[in-house]
Structures are given as C-alpha cells and as structure tokens.
Amino acid sequence: MTDLTLTPVQTRQSHIGKAVLRWSLYILLGVFALFYLMPLFVMVTTSLKSLEEIRTGDLVALPREVTFEAWRTAWSSACTGIQCEGVRPFFWNSVLIAIPAVTLSTLLGAMNGYVIAQWRFRGANLIFSLMLFGCFIPFQVVLLPMARLLGMMGIAGTIPGLIFVHVIYGLGFTTLFFRNYYVSIPAELTKAAKVDGAGFFRIFWSIFLPLSLPIIVVTVIWQFTQIWNDFLFGVSFSQAGTQPVTVALNNIVNSTTGVKEYNVDMAAAIIAALPTLLVYVVAGKYFIRGLTAGSVKG
Template identity: 65%
Template sequence: MSAATQDTAIRTGRVTRTLIYLILLLFALFYMLPLYVMVVNSVKPLNEITGGGMMNLPQVFTLEPWAKAWSSAQIGVEPTGLQPYFWNSIKMVVPAVAISTILGALNGYVLTKWRFRGDTILFGLMLFACFIPFQIVLIPMARMLGLMGLAGTTWGLVLVHVVYGIGFTTLYFRNYYAVFPTELIRAAQIDGAGFFQIFWRILLPSSGPIAVVSIIWQFTNIWNDFLFGASFAGADSQPMTVALNNLVQSSTGVKEYNVHFAGAILAALPTLLVYIVAGRYFVRGLMAGSVKG
C-alpha cells in the first residue's frame, strides 16, 4: 500500500477498493456479454436457442453453424455462405490500405519538412474530409463511379476508401514527422540528397510504428464500413458487412440464429485479431484521431 502511494496521490480505503473492483468487474461482464452470446450460440443447435437457452453453454457442441455461415447459407438469392464476400472484403481492403497509407506518408512528409504558404489550410481541408457525413457525397459518387466505369466494382470501392481515408493517414504521419529533427534533413540536403532520397533513407526507416498505426486504423475502418459497401458494391464486390446484414435480415425461411452468430463472428474476426495482436497501436490511432497527436 505504501509503495502505491508513492506515485499516486489518491488514497483509497479497503471498502472503496472492493467497491471499485466490483464495479469494474460488472462492466467487464457488460462488455463481454454480446461476445459471450455470439460465441456460445454459434456452436449449439438451433433448438437450444429457441428453447430459451441463449445464455446457457451448449448441451450439444456443433460446428455446423460455422460451416453453414461460411459456405452454404443463403445470402441474398445465392446459397454461397459468407466465403466469397470475405474474399471480396480482402480484395478491397488490401489495396485501399496500402495506397492510402503510402499517400499519407508522402503527404505527411511534405506537410512537415517541405512547408509552404497555406499548407496548414490544405491539411485542414484534407482532415475535415474525414468527418463529413458521407451521405453528402453518396449521390455524386455513384455518378462519378459510373462515369469512370468503376460502378459496382472492387476498384471503385478501393477508390472511395482511399479518398475518404487519406485525411486520417496524413494526420498520423504529419504528427509523427512533425517531431522528427529537421536538422537531419537539412544536413542531408546539404550533402546533396534529393526529395525522395531523404524520404527513403532518413524518414522511412524510422516510420515503422506510425505505419502500423495507420495500417491498423485503415484496415479496421475499411473492413467495418457498411455505408459505401451497401451503396456502391455490385453483386460480385459486396463486402462482408453487407453480406452479414443480408444474412441476418433475410425474411425467408427459418431464422437460424446460430448461423447468424457464427457469421457475425466471422465478420468480426479479422479486426478482432488485429486488436488482440496489436491493441496498443489501435488505441494510439484512436487517440490521434481525436486528441492532439
């Protein structure tokens, strides 16, 4: 106890501490509840759920719902399962994340080390673009994608996600490079290094952490997007979130809750894994997007 008071000024009695632990535990249960519901119900037969056993552990353990959600559940009109949509999401996310992160790194480099008049205003314009309600761009975007021949394609979605993601990626790299010693860059310039050489040899090798933040943020955001997917995807480019929604909302036949839960976990798994493996970077991205970087 005395050791703790060394670095924190607040002292709490035993009763208060017990109470605090109790409250913290209660809320931990609250946050875990939907995950628990999803997991236990995704591995039990349907009749156990409809019979009032949603909160119980499965009496009969089965992976059937998972198999069905993945490869044979009815999505829209086709009994394909979520599998093809999972790959659609991957095909969309990978290029979109890569392109927006590279652009963000270059923009951040220019905006901090090659400053010019009006650069802050330009950055402000880019940043505001992240916060607009995307309803305001849906109509012209649909038209533009049509004109560009990208309507209903994965590349159309990639373009959309790059455009509305560069504000954030630029923000990350800008804040990160802002504290990078400018003297090093001046010195390299005097030695005759050019624009790209400086970026490649000096800034990039130390950009690892912020690149991870940017990649994770973009990955999570784009994977979880629903609005753009629902508005612009065609039959063979629909992402996972749209397919999951179609699965759950379909009004035909028996509602297979266990399959819905398995599908929801499948849709959540990639981002959840990233969060578990690299949670620190995820939180850093969240904070940089809100508080000062």
C-alpha cells in the same frame, strides 16, 4: 496539514477506507467488463448450439452439445438473397478491398504528412486544414457525387471503385496521423540529408519511413477497422459479386425465410468481425515493439 492532526485510530480507519474504495472500484470494473463481454459470450455460445437447442434452451446457457455446423453453413452455404454460398466469397471481396485500400491510403498519408510537415511550401497549412476538414464530412454527403464520379471513371460497382473510395476517404485521417508524427522530427534531419545529397523520395524512404513504424501501426489499425467495418460505401458502390462481407452479413440476417437461424447469423457475424480482432492482436504487439525498438535493439 490534516495529516498532522490525525490520531492512529483515524489513520487506520483511513487505511480501511482506502481498501474498501479500491475493492469497490475493482468490483465495479469487473461488472462493466462482464457487461461488455456478455454479447460476445452469447454470440459464441449461440453459434455453437444447434437450432433445436436454441429453441428449447436458455439464451445465456452454455451449449449442451457443441456443433460447428452453423459455422460451416455461415462460411460456405448460407443464403444471401438468391445466392447460397455463405460469406466466403464476400469475405474475400473484403480482403481484396481492405488490403490495397489500407496500404495505399497509409502510404499516401505518409507521403502527404511528410510533405506538409517537412517540405513547407506556400499554402501547406491551408491544404492541411482542408484535408482535416475532409475527416469531418459525413459519409452520406459524398454518396451521390462519388457515385457519379465512379460512373465517369468507369469503375462503378467494381472492387477497384471501392478501393478508390476508401483511399480518398481515408486520406484525411492518414495525413493527419503522419503529419502530426513528422512535425515533431527536427527539420535539421531533412537538411542533413539534403546536404548528404539525398532527394525528396530518398529522404522519405531511407529516413522517414523507417522512423514511422509506430505511426504506421496506428494508421493501419485505424484504416483497417474503418474499411473492413464499412457498410454504407459497401452497400452503395457495389453490385452482386463485389459486395463486402458486411453487406453479405446483412443479407444473410435479413433474407432468411422461414425459421430464423440464429446460430448461423451469429457465426457469420463473428467471422465478419474476426479480421479486425486479429489486426488488433497482431499489430498491437508490433505497436509496443515499434515504440521500444530504438532503445533496446543493438
């Protein structure tokens, strides 16, 4: 209605108004992006400076002289308490925890989701609601009972113990993801496969799992991020030698005596964060590919 009454002058003004609005939006977004990138910038530049330069220089300045000494120290010789081997052994602990825990929780979640969505049984919805409820229980609540359980199972303080904790705690989310994905798949598909003679596991492996690439990627990203970044379970259920990299990072930062080696701290922090970044970059690509695979490939 207002369009009809606009004169050409008003129209031109509204065009200019739109452009101004658009550019202010871009500028605002740019400022936000810079704001969020600032800490990363500081971390990277600091990790590449020498201690001498950090002391004398500006926090946001680029390094005058690039040195990887801090990275080398952080990786292999920084002290975490009495041990001085850098984050390397702990990094591998984290890998040993994260890979089996992500794989197992994803697989079990897929299986749970498949059963709940496609093999409706009495009480399926109740079980699903209970699992969903499990997603919202804070970590702290389960610490003591879990410690006792791990003790009773004889895997307290071990890497399998940590894997177990992460698998159990992750099941709620992974089941939720897969159940919601599988619930949209027509039940006739399962029926057709049953008539074709396929059983429970055959249908899962041959029909449902190949369909699940996009949701597997989503689940893996989610679970890997959760498990790799976990600190509370890591610090509660580990002992010397089985601590994950997050705990080691804390120890490096907190247990230095004398001069604070900011460059080493920063390098260690980046090392600890790299794998999650990598998972996003690599799996994110497969995520898009997974979504479009059916429609393009011959």
